[in-house]
Amino acid sequence: MNQTWREEFSSSYGVERPGIADGDADRFGVGVGQVCMKEGSSFIPSRTGVTVIVGGNNSGKSTLLREIRQELTGIGYASPGNLTQSIQSLEKIVDGTPEDMLAWIVDRTQVVHGSYGPEIQLREGAEIKPIDLMRLFPSEIFLAETIESKIVHASNGEDRFRAVYETMQFDPYMSRPNEPIQYLQDNDELLNEISQLFQKVFGRPLELDLLNYQLNLRVGKTDMETPRLNDIPPEYREAMAALPPVSTQGDGVKSFMAQVLSVITGAYPVVLLDEPEAFLHPPQARVLGEYLGNFASAQGAQVIAATHDKNFLVGLLESSADVTVVRLTRDNGCPSASQLNSMELRAVWNxxxxxxxxxxxxxxxxxxxxxxxxxxxxxxxxxxxxxxxxxxxxxxxxxxxxxxxxxxxxxxxxxxxxxxxxxxxxxxxxxxxxxxxxxxxxxxxxxxxxxxxxxxxxxxxxxxxxxxxxxxxxxxxxxxxxxxxxxxxxxxxxxxxxxxxxxxxxxxxxxxxxxxxxxxxxxxxxxxxxxxxxxxxxxxxxxxxxxxxxxxxxxxxxxxxxxxxxxxxxxxxxxxxxxxxxxxxxxxxxxxxxxxxxxxxxxxxxxxxxx
Known part of the structure; x- marks a missing residue:
């Protein structure tokens, strides 16, 4: 949060809530604690690392991920604890103070001027006063869908491709990025990191097409110097148009890129991935595992992923992340969970x-x-x-x-x-x-x-x-x-x-x-x-x-x-x-x-x- 908004928050709400703008975003954190299963077993996901859910077909992996999100946020049913098949209870972890949460949210959203002072625009048409947002702390913050979208990223095979499709440019003076590709618009360092990773996995770099007010991630390079916005020659437009968009590539390319983009640009505290290796060849699944593991370790994120793939797990173990395995088994009833913690798994791997x-x-x-x-x-x-x-x-x-x-x-x-x-x-x-x-x-x-x-x-x-x-x-x-x-x-x-x-x-x-x-x-x-x-x-x-x-x-x-x-x-x-x-x-x-x-x-x- 920049100094201007700290001053405006203090001026507008400081009497009712002294110190409202004194929070530190780095102190705020959320996560999933102990998960108790209806069958009687339980497990504790790695707090800042990756928890891998494994098990045979119909053991309940995808259902468990959906219910973790439901119990955490209430999304999917009227309220947490309703109609779950696997989970009896789930511990919600919230670190920091309401002021720290406020600083963290404002770093990821737009502050706009409302009728009675500055408000937080969680999405277009959904504004909330900072003082009202703070009243949701701690456990209620998960129940507000517009806040949940900043805290939890959940991806499955049906919606994961969306992140690579073209989208409108955003106005950096008036708004903040909402779509993963938008985060690359004014961040050459992040774009270069994504391009290098793509070249490592698929053998070609990436270029961001900024023409026609659309953002489109394309495969390859134009080999031409980027022109000024008010002087774009036809040759450059033709060269850029000749590069195929990532969105037109095969499912493996789209799946890999969409998951990486969504996770790295959103900087979510909690990431839920269902079969992230889907559509990927074994070497690509391995690289994806290593990348997500290093991301979780560097960002202090909590990643929970359901997988069938040894290569994805090997990639995680080659990263710097704490990796724990939870195996689900089911015998004509509710699934049972057994856990192999990070130290035990590393002992085998070493x-x-x-x-x-x-x-x-x-x-x-x-x-x-x-x-x-x-x-x-x-x-x-x-x-x-x-x-x-x-x-x-x-x-x-x-x-x-x-x-x-x-x-x-x-x-x-x-x-x-x-x-x-x-x-x-x-x-x-x-x-x-x-x-x-x-x-x-x-x-x-x-x-x-x-x-x-x-x-x-x-x-x-x-x-x-x-x-x-x-x-x-x-x-x-x-x-x-x-x-x-x-x-x-x-x-x-x-x-x-x-x-x-x-x-x-x-x-x-x-x-x-x-x-x-x-x-x-x-x-x-x-x-x-x-x-x-x-x-x-x-x-x-x-x-x-x-x-x-x-x-x-x-x-x-x-x-x-x-x-x-x-x-x-x-x-x-x-x-x-x-x-x-x-x-x-x-x-x-x-x-x-x-x-x-x-x-x-x-x-x-x-x-x-x-x-």
């Missing part, structure tokens, strides 16, 4: 092994299968593709296989996914039974309980292996085995988890575990066979599927290659993925996946406890 895996895609699938390596995942996927599964079962496309690069990382990934209620199954070689701590952590991380019965059976198996262990082993043989397991993980940190896994393999080399990996549960007899059979069954019911044949390679016994890059290709060429042994193993994985889904649908009851 792990170089996980960053370049497909872990984040798990947020968009019905169930995730964790396996030890890319080879395991590829083989299991091939087996699944060959199987005929019941129509009532999980669709094959909704099952995601994620490599964990060993057993020790599995429980971390499982806990990350379970934090947002993604059903998880872990599949490992049989030698995981050699480390009770890793095994018990894994059982707990997939959402089940490590029981006394599991521990008892594991003790029987461990005692049997110990009794049959051999000590006549060479150092060279030990080193070769460890190198085959850890050779491609040399860059990883040798932390406590890695140390336990290392020691477990070291112990297994000079023990009967070598025989167990080669023969599976068939390496045991009598009571020990009964114990390991019970243990493997109870682990599968809990969500940890052990290769009963010993290790992955035993599912393709005719393949000569072992622990080599060529094993998967050889196994597929020989048709091992169609074999009975491999299909039986993957059938056990699918049964565990169905139980994992059931655990998410009915938390608090685990198959391990039922059995």
């Amino acid at each position: 792990n170089p092994i996980l960053k370049y895996s497909n872990l984040l895609e798990g947020l968009f699938h019905q169930v995730v299968i964790l396996a030890e390596s890319e080879t395991d995942c590829g083989f299991f996927r091939a087996v699944l593709d060959e199987m005929n599964i019941d129509n009532d079962f999980i669709p094959k496309g909704d099952i995601l296989f994620v490599p964990t690069n060993g057993k020790s990382s599995m429980f971390k990934l499982a806990m990350t996914l379970r934090a947002v209620s993604v059903p998880v199954v872990a599949v490992t070689d049989i030698d995981i039974l050699n480390d009770q701590r890793v095994l018990s952590n894994l059982v707990e991380s997939v959402g089940s309980v490590w029981t006394d019965k599991m521990k008892s059976d594991l003790n029987i198996v461990s005692s049997a292996v110990k009794d049959k262990s051999k000590n006549n082993i060479s150092v060279d043989e030990i080193l070769n085995t460890l190198n085959s397991i850890f050779g491609d993980r040399r860059a990883e940190e040798f932390d406590s988890d890695m140390k336990r896994e290392f020691n477990a393999h070291l112990r297994s080399k000079d023990s009967y575990w070598k025989t167990v990996k080669a023969n599976g549960i068939g390496a045991f007899r009598g009571e020990q066979l009964s114990a390991i059979s019970r243990l493997v069954k109870s682990l599968a019911e809990a969500g940890v599927v052990v290769v009963q044949e010993g290790e992955l390679e035993r599912l393709a016994p005719a393949v000569v290659e072992r622990k080599s890059p060529g094993w998967l290709l050889a196994a597929l060429e020989q048709g091992a993925h169609r074999g009975e042994t491999a299909q039986r193993h993957v059938a056990r994985i699918l049964c565990a996946a169905q139980r994992a889904l059931d655990r998410v649908a009915a938390p608090g009851v685990t198959p391990a406890e039922e059995s």
Whole structure:
């Protein structure tokens, strides 16, 4: 607010409201606090950052965004709290004082002279006295539609293109911009920023056409010096007219540009975006995510976006913003919300092994299968593709296989996914039974309980292996085995988890575990066979599927290659993925996946406890 209006406000309203013009716009802020769902769960959106709403089709993402706006502003229904399907209550956050709010509003609107003094023109034909506006503070400010339009930006697939269509120029002496393109009219710095971003994404710059009293954003450059307004040569008009308007481009171009323009020019405190990646190719969705994340971080804005796209989420994580994920699940009723906060998500993203895996895609699938390596995942996927599964079962496309690069990382990934209620199954070689701590952590991380019965059976198996262990082993043989397991993980940190896994393999080399990996549960007899059979069954019911044949390679016994890059290709060429042994193993994985889904649908009851 400039000094003239501060003086006029003080002169006209200072007696009734001393200090009316003393506010600081930077102290004013609004936002969405805790959102309580009707089903009983809740989440807290990132205050100055991006909250990503994910979930399957019909999980309620778009509905949740609409209801957040409704509960915040009352737009859509007669009053907040009416007829919502998902939200029970929503906390409104308002920072600053009424005077700070007034300063913030005047920075974004026009001040006009009314009958009794200066008034704020929220839009043409809608003026309000500053003193009346301040009476709406704090919570009532959201209920005035003309004020809400300055505070909340809501975009969906139906209306997002509007921002790139031509509009009338505004008079900088008499009014303020109302349309996104109008903000570019007298702001070369902002226009240059938008043009550089467009060139980065689409390979061409942008130019603002100011001719004919219209504002039109065009693709390309005229390569001519901009003439004076009172001396525009025909050549310049022809060159400008030859540039295609952004509004005539494809849906991807229009969607990207309209969202960027709307967000950056409006400087909204709260931005609600429904499927911002719609119409965009993966690289464009990634750039859009990074741009919106950096905007939220720099402006202190609160962005809440519903998305189906991993690339958009990756772009956000490559920005400087705090990013939190809320996953919606629905089981024939109101949706439930589970939250993965920014610190937890960053911990995953900062792990170089996980960053370049497909872990984040798990947020968009019905169930995730964790396996030890890319080879395991590829083989299991091939087996699944060959199987005929019941129509009532999980669709094959909704099952995601994620490599964990060993057993020790599995429980971390499982806990990350379970934090947002993604059903998880872990599949490992049989030698995981050699480390009770890793095994018990894994059982707990997939959402089940490590029981006394599991521990008892594991003790029987461990005692049997110990009794049959051999000590006549060479150092060279030990080193070769460890190198085959850890050779491609040399860059990883040798932390406590890695140390336990290392020691477990070291112990297994000079023990009967070598025989167990080669023969599976068939390496045991009598009571020990009964114990390991019970243990493997109870682990599968809990969500940890052990290769009963010993290790992955035993599912393709005719393949000569072992622990080599060529094993998967050889196994597929020989048709091992169609074999009975491999299909039986993957059938056990699918049964565990169905139980994992059931655990998410009915938390608090685990198959391990039922059995």
